[in-house]
Amino acid sequence: MPAFEERQSERQRERQRERQRERQTERQTERQKVRFASGDTSCAAWHYPGTNGGCVIMAGGTSVTKEPASDLFAARFNAAGFAVLAFDHRRFGESGGSPRQIVSIREQIDDWHAAIECAAGLPDVDPDRIAVWGFSLAGGHVFRVAAGHPRLACAIAQTPLVDGRAVAPHALRCMTPSAALRLFGLGIGDTLGSLVGRPPLLVPTAGPRGAVASLTTPDAMDGDRALDPSGRHTGWEQTVAARIALGLGGYRPGRHASRIRCPLLVVVCDQDQSVLPGPAVLAAxxxxxxxxxxxPGRHYAPFLESHERAVAAEISFLERHAGSRVPG
Known part of the structure; x- marks a missing residue:
């Protein structure tokens, strides 16, 4: 395709996504804020009432809060009849928990279990038709959560981080040596400081190569234009405690794949530089x-140029496994 036609096509797709976001804003007036207990605090969530008995529980990766993480997909799932429960992990967004901006894998998995319990008690939800959906780090959580909940109707892991050990060497190569040393120094300082009650040392969740940030892969900076192109989510704090640099390399939720009994849809992008497609395919x-x-595309392609294909595949999967309740 000539460069001019390609630019025209991309502009048309962007206009289509903007119209879609406008329609979503109208639909979002129907959603309701709810909270559910998790551990010693509570998590904030949006509940979109559904009509077919199915429910999709949604959350985003690392520091991505519920609105930029889920709005684009939640409205489409809801329009197809599904209830949606989109939540913030504790210590992020509107959820409780302090200190803030700390990724604790154990806590976040517990939050998912609490969200499933909350969804099962909603009046518009059939407890046997609950699905879980996550992307990036939360996509990896989906493997853990689905393995521990045989009653789930199905699970969707979109561009998931399933093997930190496989991804870490690539992520390090995307950093300059000086930035990597500074990040790990901050990670050690943050971890030691936490032992004596010091506030977290925060770093940007994503940055360009050379920046001291949690992730500096070539597609890390696509997040803003994919998740918040209009700058509407002013409360989204895109930072994370530096100790994450010491922990994610050992996170390997894909090892739980063989214990997942419900249907599992894994969506990968062939040019993904943040979590890499190979480990997710192997785990699936x-x-x-x-x-x-x-x-096709990079880590955030399901929110950008591949959005319609991603939505179509995911709604089809949900309708086969979590929809179609016959009214009684």
Missing amino acids: RKAPRSEVVRL
Whole structure:
């Protein structure tokens, strides 16, 4: 395709996404803020009432709060009849917990379990038709959560981080040596400081190569234009405690794939530089009832140029496994 036509096509897609966001803003007036207990605090969530008995529980990766993480997909799932429960992990967004901006894998997995319990008690939800959806780090959580909840109707992991050990060397190569040393120095200082009650040392969640940030892969900076192109989410704090640099390399939720009994959809992007497509495909093969959808593009392509293909595949999957309740 000539460069001019390609630019025209991208502008048309962007206008289409903007119209879609406008329609979503209208629909979002129907959603309701709810809170549910998790650990010694509570998590904030949006509940979109549904009509078919199914419910999709949604959350974003690392520091991404519920609105930029889920708005683009939640409205489409809801329009297809599904209830949605989109929540903030504790210590992020409107959820409780302090100190803030700390990623604790154990706590976040507990938050998912609490969200499932909350969804099962909603009046418009059939407890046997609950699905979980997450992307990036939360996509990895989906593997852990689905393995521990055999009653789930299905699970969707979109561009998931399934093997930190496989991804870490690539992430390090995307950093300059000086930035990597400074990040790990901050990570050690943050961890030691936490032992004596000091506030977290925060770093940007994403940055360009050379920046001291949690992630500096070539597609890390696509997040703003993918998740918040209009700058509407002014409360979204895009920072994370530096100790994350010491922990994610050992996070390998894909190892739980063989224990997932519900249908699992894994959406990967072939040019993903943040979590890499290969580990997710390998993990999906170990899940007994898995499907893989491969899309062109980088880590955030399901929110950008591959959005319609991603939405179509995910709604089809949800309708097959979590929808179609016959009114009684």
